Amino acid sequence: MNIKILGAFAAVALLAACSSDDKMATPGTTAATSGIVAGSQEDLVANVGDRVFYDLNKSALKTEGKATLDRQAAWLAKWAKNNVQVAGNCDERGTSEFNIALGNRRAKASKDYLVAKGVAGTRISTISYGKDRPVALGSNEQAWMQNRNAITSVK
Amino acid sequence: MTRPMTGIDQQILPALTVPGFGRRRMLAGGAGLITLPMIPHGAWAQATRPGAAEITVDRARNEPIAIALPAFSGDSAGLARDIVGVISNNLARSGLFRVIDPAAYVNASGGDAPNFANWKAISAQALVTGKVDGQGGDKVRVEFRLWDVLQGAQIQGTAYTATLTNWRRIAHIMSDVIYERMLGEKGYFDTRIVYIAMSGPKDRRVKRLAIMDQDAENNRFLTDGSFLVYSPRFHPTQDKITFMSYSNNRPRVYTFDLATGRQQIMGQFEDITLSPRFAPDGNSVVMAQTRGGGSDIISVGANGSGVRRLTDGGGAIDVSPCYAPDGTQIVFNSDRGGDQQLYVMDAGGGGIKRISFGASRQYATPMWSPRGDLIAFTSFNSATFSIGVMRPDGSGERILSESFYCEGPTFAPNGRMIAFTRETASQDARGRGYSSKLVTIDIAGFNERVVNTPTDGGDASWSPLGQ
Numbered sequence: 001m002n003i004k005i006l007g008a009f010a011a012v013a014l015l016a017a018c019s020s021d022d023k024m025a026t027p028g029t030t031a032a033t034s035g036i037v038a039g040s041q042e043d044l045v046a047n048v049g050d051r052v053f054y055d056l057n058k059s060a061l062k063t064e065g066k067a068t069l070d071r072q073a074a075w076l077a078k079w080a081k082n083n084v085q086v087a088g089n090c091d092e093r094g095t096s097e098f099n100i101a102l103g104n105r106r107a108k109a110s111k112d113y114l115v116a117k118g119v120a121g122t123r124i125s126t127i128s129y130g131k132d133r134p135v136a137l138g139s140n141e142q143a144w145m146q147n148r149n150a151i152t153s154v155k
Numbered sequence: 156m157t158r159p160m161t162g163i164d165q166q167i168l169p170a171l172t173v174p175g176f177g178r179r180r181m182l183a184g185g186a187g188l189i190t191l192p193m194i195p196h197g198a199w200a201q202a203t204r205p206g207a208a209e210i211t212v213d214r215a216r217n218e219p220i221a222i223a224l225p226a227f228s229g230d231s232a233g234l235a236r237d238i239v240g241v242i243s244n245n246l247a248r249s250g251l252f253r254v255i256d257p258a259a260y261v262n263a264s265g266g267d268a269p270n271f272a273n274w275k276a277i278s279a280q281a282l283v284t285g286k287v288d289g290q291g292g293d294k295v296r297v298e299f300r301l302w303d304v305l306q307g308a309q310i311q312g313t314a315y316t317a318t319l320t321n322w323r324r325i326a327h328i329m330s331d332v333i334y335e336r337m338l339g340e341k342g343y344f345d346t347r348i349v350y351i352a353m354s355g356p357k358d359r360r361v362k363r364l365a366i367m368d369q370d371a372e373n374n375r376f377l378t379d380g381s382f383l384v385y386s387p388r389f390h391p392t393q394d395k396i397t398f399m400s401y402s403n404n405r406p407r408v409y410t411f412d413l414a415t416g417r418q419q420i421m422g423q424f425e426d427i428t429l430s431p432r433f434a435p436d437g438n439s440v441v442m443a444q445t446r447g448g449g450s451d452i453i454s455v456g457a458n459g460s461g462v463r464r465l466t467d468g469g470g471a472i473d474v475s476p477c478y479a480p481d482g483t484q485i486v487f488n489s490d491r492g493g494d495q496q497l498y499v500m501d502a503g504g505g506g507i508k509r510i511s512f513g514a515s516r517q518y519a520t521p522m523w524s525p526r527g528d529l530i531a532f533t534s535f536n537s538a539t540f541s542i543g544v545m546r547p548d549g550s551g552e553r554i555l556s557e558s559f560y561c562e563g564p565t566f567a568p569n570g571r572m573i574a575f576t577r578e579t580a581s582q583d584a585r586g587r588g589y590s591s592k593l594v595t596i597d598i599a600g601f602n603e604r605v606v607n608t609p610t611d612g613g614d615a616s617w618s619p620l621g622q
Contacts, residue, residue: 001180029494055427059448095488095535096385096386096563097429097475097519097520098475100385101429101449101450104445127406128427132356132360135358137358137581138584139580143581146620
């Protein structure tokens with residue numbers, strides 16, 4: 001189930017990457033799409049932004065990522081019954097075991113930011129998939145940039 | 156015994172069993188179970204004459220031993236051919252033997268008194284002859300002799316009586332005897348490898364625990380692939396493994412009893428536990444536990460109790476711990492200094508000391524050799540990944556293999572061979588061309604070979620030697 005959701009995200013991310021040169025997907029800047037139920041996972045993806053990106057080997061949030069998490073915090077304040085999972089991911093240029101810990105660190109960094117913005121920590125679980133749930137399948141920097149992320153999903 | 160073995164003493168060989176595996180072995184699916192009868196007995200005969208051909212492994216690297224394996228005689232020709240095939244494959248894959256092409260054999264009849272001139276003529280240094288006879292029912296008797304061609308003398312003569320289903324193990328045990336008698340070191344052929352079998356596309360990779368003989372035969376899947384699994388590592392007795400599982404979407408360390416299929420979670424932790432390895436005495440598992448944004452090295456008693464925290468990285472990632480074979484020290488991977496490097500500490504957790512210092516390189520996945528003399532590791536920079544070895548004090552670093560991506564070395568139990576994971580890059584945005592293979596290489600960096608696993612594979616652990 002979870003895997004299928006990630007697969008759908010991958011398609012979204014790839015399309016965004018193709019259509020905007022080296023700029024990362026920023027779905028929050030697009031207009032609300034009709035047919036999406038407000039407060040749903042689709043709403044989060046299309047109108048808020050479900051993921052933030054990290055630099056190589058890093059877990060520090062970047063300006064764009066903070067903006068995405070600010071929107072997520074506001075969205076979570078509005079949809080107070082929604083609990084979420086933040087899943088940390090890594091690119092393929094790291095060893096398997098370390099990447100699980102690094103993905104966890106990225107997920108925790110996003111969670112900590114959301115908590116600092118007022119979201120109850122009990123509403124946010126974290127997990128890491130290391131490098132085994134990439135959204136982009138290429139072996140190049142453009143793919144790796146997309147795969148160094150933390151993805152928020154409604155649980 | 157219709158013909159006497161010349162010039163040798165006969166003794167009774169102690170029962171040939173590998174603990175746990177000698178009796179029972181897991182089958183596919185994680186639930187099936189069959190009994191594998193142990194080899195009932197063997198008759199042992201060993202050369203009394205000292206000074207049989209022995210050369211060092213380092214010399215053999217440059218000059219593999221030329222060995223001839225003519226067809227075994229006896230009333231079970233098909234089985235005999237299979238046994239010789241397994242032995243030939245083992246010896247050749249070691250890189251330390253060159254099996255002479257049977258087409259070159261002249262008057263290949265073996266028996267008790269080979270015509271050594273015929274074998275000298277094709278430059279054979281060693282000769283293996285044998286005989287396979289049915290013993291009624293499912294019993295078979297396999298006799299083999301190892302000859303020093305140059306000296307014209309028998310080095311070893313051994314007979315095994317076993318059940319037919321054990322024929323591969325007999326071939327591996329015979330391979331180990333040949334290896335040890337010719338090289339003066341223990342072989343590693345009667346061993347198994349646990350690893351992660353992989354299939355499916357890169358973004359939905361299916362990973363299953365699997366176990367196989369070291370030559371990739373007798374492959375068995377231990378989990379069904381419905382959840383991610385990582386880092387299977389053998390218990391020192393081979394009875395069980397420890398591994399990390401995403402069962403129920405909760406990534407935690409478990410043990411897996413190979414005889415019963417029983418899985419047990421190792422301790423109750425809020426956070427992720429990962430990268431486990433058994434202590435050399437088998438009584439505890441050392442692993443990493445995430446805490447905040449980092450992870451610490453902890454030790455957990457084999458029954459899941461008795462948790463000891465060995466490092467407190469203060470937010471650093473400490474991961475991939477591995478004991479020295481004497482149990483006094485632990486090597487692990489940490490980014491506490493910024494980059495990932497290798498550190499050694501006392502088994503109790505004190506005296507942390509960095510040992511890796513390669514210029515602009517990072518280090519990960521250390522494994523201490525069963526001989527104690529080397530630590531194997533993954534090393535990488537932005538361009539390439541390598542498998543290498545260094546002494547436990549960090550000196551004498553050597554890179555054995557380099558590629559787009561490799562990681563996770565595991566030593567064969569004699570410390571002479573390493574298996575590791577090698578991945579190829581995707582060739583396009585759909586991930587085509589991506590693969591993961593298990594590869595072996597000797598510790599001198601020669602004889603690199605892909606292991607012929609049924610599916611993609613990696614993240615392996617080589618079993619200890621049987622007894």
